[in-house]
Amino acid sequence: MVKAKRGSGGVAVPDKKELSGRMPIEDAGIPAELTLFLSQHIGAPSKPLVNAGDEVKRGQKIAEAQGAVSACLHAPTSGKVKAIEPRYQPVLGRVVDAIVIVPDGEHALYEGVAPVGDDLQAISQEKVREVVRESGLVGLGGAAFPTAVKLEHPPGKKIDTYLLNGVECEPYLTADQKLMEESAAGVVFGFRALMKGAGVEKGIICIEDNKPDAIKAMEEASKPYPELEVAVLSHRYPRGGEKQLIEAVLGREVPPPPGLPLDVGVIVSNVGTAYALATALKTGLPLVERIVSVTGEGVARPANLRALIGTPVSYLIDRVGGFSSSPGKVILGGPMMGVSIRDTEVSIVKGTSGVLVLPREAVETEPVLPCIRCGKCVEACPIRLLPVWIAAYAENDFMEDAEKMRAMDCIECGACSYVCPSRRPLTQSIRLAKAHIAAKRRAAAKK
Ligand code: SF4
Ligand code: SF4
Numbered sequence: 001m002v003k004a005k006r007g008s009g010g011v012a013v014p015d016k017k018e019l020s021g022r023m024p025i026e027d028a029g030i031p032a033e034l035t036l037f038l039s040q041h042i043g044a045p046s047k048p049l050v051n052a053g054d055e056v057k058r059g060q061k062i063a064e065a066q067g068a069v070s071a072c073l074h075a076p077t078s079g080k081v082k083a084i085e086p087r088y089q090p091v092l093g094r095v096v097d098a099i100v101i102v103p104d105g106e107h108a109l110y111e112g113v114a115p116v117g118d119d120l121q122a123i124s125q126e127k128v129r130e131v132v133r134e135s136g137l138v139g140l141g142g143a144a145f146p147t148a149v150k151l152e153h154p155p156g157k158k159i160d161t162y163l164l165n166g167v168e169c170e171p172y173l174t175a176d177q178k179l180m181e182e183s184a185a186g187v188v189f190g191f192r193a194l195m196k197g198a199g200v201e202k203g204i205i206c207i208e209d210n211k212p213d214a215i216k217a218m219e220e221a222s223k224p225y226p227e228l229e230v231a232v233l234s235h236r237y238p239r240g241g242e243k244q245l246i247e248a249v250l251g252r253e254v255p256p257p258p259g260l261p262l263d264v265g266v267i268v269s270n271v272g273t274a275y276a277l278a279t280a281l282k283t284g285l286p287l288v289e290r291i292v293s294v295t296g297e298g299v300a301r302p303a304n305l306r307a308l309i310g311t312p313v314s315y316l317i318d319r320v321g322g323f324s325s326s327p328g329k330v331i332l333g334g335p336m337m338g339v340s341i342r343d344t345e346v347s348i349v350k351g352t353s354g355v356l357v358l359p360r361e362a363v364e365t366e367p368v369l370p371c372i373r374c375g376k377c378v379e380a381c382p383i384r385l386l387p388v389w390i391a392a393y394a395e396n397d398f399m400e401d402a403e404k405m406r407a408m409d410c411i412e413c414g415a416c417s418y419v420c421p422s423r424r425p426l427t428q429s430i431r432l433a434k435a436h437i438a439a440k441r442r443a444a445a446k447k
Contacts, residue, residue, distance in 0.1 A: 009244075009379070009380055009381050009382035009383070009384065009415065010236040010237055010238060010239060010244065010380065010382050010415060011236070011237050011380045011415045011418055011419055012235070012236060012237070013171050013237045013336070013418065014171060015171050015172075015210055015235060016171045016172045016295075017171070017172065017173075017174050017177065017210065017211075019172065019295050019296070019297070019302040020172070020174045020293045020294070020295040020302035020303055020304055021174045021177060021178075023174075023178075023302065023303045023304055024178070024182065024304070025178050025179070025182055025291055025304045025305070025306055026303060026304070026305060026306070027305070027306050028292075028305040028306060028307040028308070028311060028315070028316060028319050029319070030077050030103045030105065030107065030308065031103070031308070031311050031312055031315040032102070032103070032315075033082070033100060033101070033102055033103075033312070034076055034077070034079075034100070034101045034103065034308060034309075034310035034311060034347070035087050035098045035099075035100050035310045035312070035346075035347035036062065036063070036073050036075075036076075036098055036099045036100075036101065036309065036310045037087065037089045037096055037097075037098045037310075037347075037349060038063055038073070038096060038097045038098060038099070039089060039092060039096040039097075040073075040089065040091070040138075040144060040309075040349035040350050040351070041070065041071040041138045041144040041145070041146055041350065041351075042069060042138075042143065042144055042145045042146065043067065043068075043069030043070040043071070043145075043146055043149075044065075044066045044067040044069065044070040045066065045070070045096065045097065046063035046064055046065055046066060046070060046071065046072055046073050047063055047064050047066050048062065048063050048084050048097075048099060049061060049062055049063055049064055050062045050063075050081050050084075050099065051081065051084070052081050052082065052083050052084060053080065053081060054080070054081045055078075055079075055080055055081075056075040056078060056079060056080070056081060056101060056110075057075060057078045057108050057109060057110035057111075058075060058076065058077050058078050058107055058108060058109050058110060058113070058285075058288065059074055059075065059109055059110040059112070059113035059284070059285050059286055059288060060074060060075045060110035060112070061073070061074050061134075061286070062074060062075050062081075062099055063099065065133070065136075065146070068149070069145075069146055069149055070146060071136045071137070071138050071144075071146045071148075071350075072133075072134065072136040072286075073099070073136055074135075074136060074286040074287065074288050075101060075110070075288070076101075076288035076289060076308035076309050076310060077101070077103045077107050077288075077308060078103065078104050078106045078107060078108040078109075079101045079102050079103035079104045080101070080102050080104065081099060081100070081101055082100045082101065082102045083100045084097060084098070084099050084100070085097070085098065085100065086098070087100070087347075088343070088346055089346075089349070090332055090339055090341045090346040090349075091332060091339055091349055091351065091352075093339070098347075101310070109285075112284075113283070113284040113285055113286075114284040115281070115282055115283055115284045116131055116280070116281045116282075116284065117281065117282075118189070118281065118282050120189070120192055120193060120196055123193070123196070123281065125196055125197060125199060128151075128193050128194075128196050128197035128277075128281075129148060129151055129152060129197050131277070131280050131281055132147050132148045132151060132194075132197055132277060132280075133148040134286065135276065135277070135280040135286035135287050136286055136287045136350075137273060137276055137277060137280070137287055138273070138287070138350050138351065139269065139270055139273055139351070140270045140272030140273045140276065140290055140350065140351065140353070141165055141176075141240070141270035141272065141273075141351075141353065142333055142337070142351045142353055143351065144349070144350055144351035147194070147269060147273055147277075150198065150267050150269065151194065151197040151198045151267075153198065153262050153267070154262075157262045157263075157265075158265055159198060159199070159200050159262065159265050159266065159267055160200070160201075160202060160265045160266075161200065161202050161203070161204060161250060161265060161266050161267075162191070162194060162195045162198060162200040162202070162203045162204070162266070162267050162268075162269070163203075163204050163206055163245060163246065163249060163250075163266060163267070163268045163269075164187075164191045164194075164203060164204070164205045164206065164268075164269060164270075164271055164274055165206055165240055165242075165245060165268050165269065165270050165271065166180050166187075166205060166206060166207045166211075166214065166218065166270075166271040167206055167207065167208050167233060167239050167240030167245060168208070168211075168240060168353075169208060169235070169236070169237045169238055169239045169240040170237070170238075170240070170333065170334025170335070170336055170337060170338070170353075170354070171237070171334055171335055171336065172293065172295050172296060172334055172335060172354065172356050173293045173295070173333075173334050173353055173354040173356075174293045174295070174304055175272065175290075175291040175292060175293045175304055175353045175354060176214075176270065176271045176272060176291075176353070177211045177213075177214050178291060178293075178304045179271055179272060179275055179291055180207070180211070180214035180217055180218050180271055181211075181213045181214050181217050182217075183275060184214075184217035184218050184220065184221035185221045186275050186278040186279070186282075187218070187221070187271050187274050187275050187278070188205075188218070188221040188222050188225070188228070188274075189278045189281075189282075190273070190274030190275050190276070190277040190278030190279075190281075191203055191205065191228070191269075191271075191274040192225065192227075192228070193274075193277050193278065193281055194267075194269055194273070194274055194277060195227070198267055200267060201227055202227055203227055203228045203229075204228075204229055204230070204231050204249060205218050205222060205228065205229070205230045205231065205271075206230075206231045206233060206245055206248075206249055207230065207231070207232060207233070208232075208233050208234070208235045208239060208240075209232050209233065209234055209235060210235045215230060215232055218230050231249050233245075233248055233249070237336060237413070237415060237418075238336065238337070238382055238411070238413040238415060241382065241411055241413060242254070242261055242268045243261075243382075243383075243411070244382050245268060246261055246264060246266050246268065250264075250266065252264040252265070252266065254266075256406065256409045257408060257409060272290060272291065272353070276290070287309070287350060288308060288309055289306055289307060289308050289309060290306070290307065290309065290350065290352070290353075291304055291305070291306055291307075291353075292304070292305050292306075292307045292316060292348060292352055292353065292354060292355060293305075293353065293354040293355070293356075294316050294317060294319070294320045294354070294355045294357075295354060295355075295356055295357075296356040296357040296358050296359075297324070297357075297358065297359050297362060298323055298324055298325060298327045298328070298329075298330075298357030298358050298359040298362075299317060299320045299321065299322070299323060299324055299357045300320060300321030300322055300323070300324045301320045301321040302320065303319070303320045305319060305320070307348060309348065309349065309350055310347045310348070310349075311347060311348055312344070312345055312346065312347050312348075313330065313332070313341065313344045313345070313346055313347070313348065313355055314344040314345055316348070316355055317330075317344060317355065317357065323357060324359070325359045325360070326359065326360045327357050327358070327359065327360065328358050328359055328360035328361070328362055328363035328364070329356075329357070329358045329362075329363045330344055330355065330356070330357050331354075331355070331356040331357075331358070332348070332352050332354070332355060332356075333352065333353060333354055333356070334353075334354060334356060335356060335358070336413060336414040336415070336418065337412065337413060337414060338354070338356060365423070366423060367423070368422065368423050368424055368425065369421075369422040369423065369424075370422060371388060371392075371422055371424060372421065372422060373388075374421060375388075376419040376420065376421065377416035377417075377419060377420055377424075377426055378416075379419075380415040380416050380418070380419045381415060381416055382411070382413060382415065383406075383409050383410060383411060385405070385406055385407075385409060385410060386405055387410075387416035387426045387427075387430060388416075388424075388426070389405050390402050390405045390406075390407045390410070390426075390429075390430050390433060391416075391424065391425075391426040391429035391430055391433075393405065393407075393433065394407070394429040394430060394432050394433035394436075395429050399433055399436045399437060399440070402430075402433040402436075402437070403433075403437045407430055407433040407434055407437060408434055408437055408438075410427075410430045410431075410434060412427055412430070412431055412434075413427075414427045416430075
């Protein structure tokens with residue numbers, strides 16, 4: 001075990017993991033309808049392989065990846081395709097095409113689903129890559145970047161270390177924690193398979209020190225493999241961001257965008273992604289379900305559910321006993337980087353690690369006050385930006401100045417807004433500046 005404590009910025013936030021952290025993973029069951037968005041990963045939307053009226057089975061491929069950065073989709077259970085129609089995708093915040101499946105309750109497995117094997121020595125690197133591609137694997141920590149693209153890195157890049165991200169630094173969320181506690185051997189197998197797929201010989205499993213049971217389980221499971229070690233990090237948000245993690249564990253600084261972890265010889269994947277690959281290799285089942293923490297003071301019985309991709313949020317909240325009081329906010333993900341939703345009929349996507357419900361009294365807002373130039377937002381920024389200045393430029397429509405102050409480097413972690421004593425919506429203003437700058441760049445590229 002190594003202790004890692006380096007890294008700049010960030011904030012100490014109460015982790016609130018006790019709410020769902022003691023609850024074992026349970027099956028969420030099958031809802032009345034599943035909505036599989038064709039755009040739920042970074043990259044081009046996938047292309048449907050089925051039509052309305054078709055019967056599908058669990059694990060059957062229903063949409064093909066399109067282009068170099070994309071991921072395919074599979075039916076999470078058996079049933080009938082009701083429609084392929086536009087539906088609101090809550091993470092993207094817009095309407096996109098989706099395959100809607102009405103389950104038949106049989107949960108019948110597609111005949112093409114067959115195990116590859118559980119002996120990594122006997123599975124080639126190309127086979128691992130093919131399974132990753134064909135299983136529709138994406139980063140399950142929230143980013144939903146297609147995993148195959150990470151493994152098939154350009155030959156000129158020398159990658160020496162693979163980091164497995166089990167940090168889960170967002171308050172409340174415990175999906176990764178429970179997966180490591182309950183399925184450590186599967187996570188380690190999947191990690192070794194990812195390393196094989198990427199051709200990387202050294203692996204470090206990264207966990208924050210607020211998850212002692214997960215650390216113990218992962219140390220035990222990785223003991224037989226000298227190429228693996230566990231790094232324990234002190235709890236600090238947003239330690240789990242790729243760049244922050246690489247700096248904290250390896251002391252390497254990823255260059256600003258378009259710089260990537262590959263540029264400093266590193267690949268990072270989430271523990272959920274590793275486990276999904278283990279499942280695909282050992283059983284043949286592609287990515288059709290994931291662990292979701294349904295938690296917060298606003299639900300009756302916080303829990304960790306194994307949910308089918310495409311399950312409506314309202315169904316998951318019902319499974320944990322419904323709201324405990326009048327809900328103030330429902331968030332997909334954690335409180336710092338999650339997406340607030342108004343309608344709980346929307347469905348979860350591959351990258352949904354949590355559904356967080358905060359009661360009304362917890363989100364009642366106090367007025368925004370003028371900046372007092374305390375500098376706390378600057379101290380908190382893990383990217384070493386000047387949030388106070390970027391936000392001020394954005395609020396006054398000086399977008400070029402915001403761009404010069406590196407607005408596009410912001411990872412929207414929310415740490416600056418969290419520490420601001422004047423409750424200034426810094427992240428929101430910076431996000432606005434980023435959207436404006438991105439639109440300007442797109443327009444310039446078209447000319
Ligand atoms: S400026 Fe961006 S990266 Fe820096 S603390 Fe604020 S939200 Fe996080
Ligand atoms: S933390 Fe808030 S009050 Fe302090 S400098 Fe930043 S914006 Fe101003």
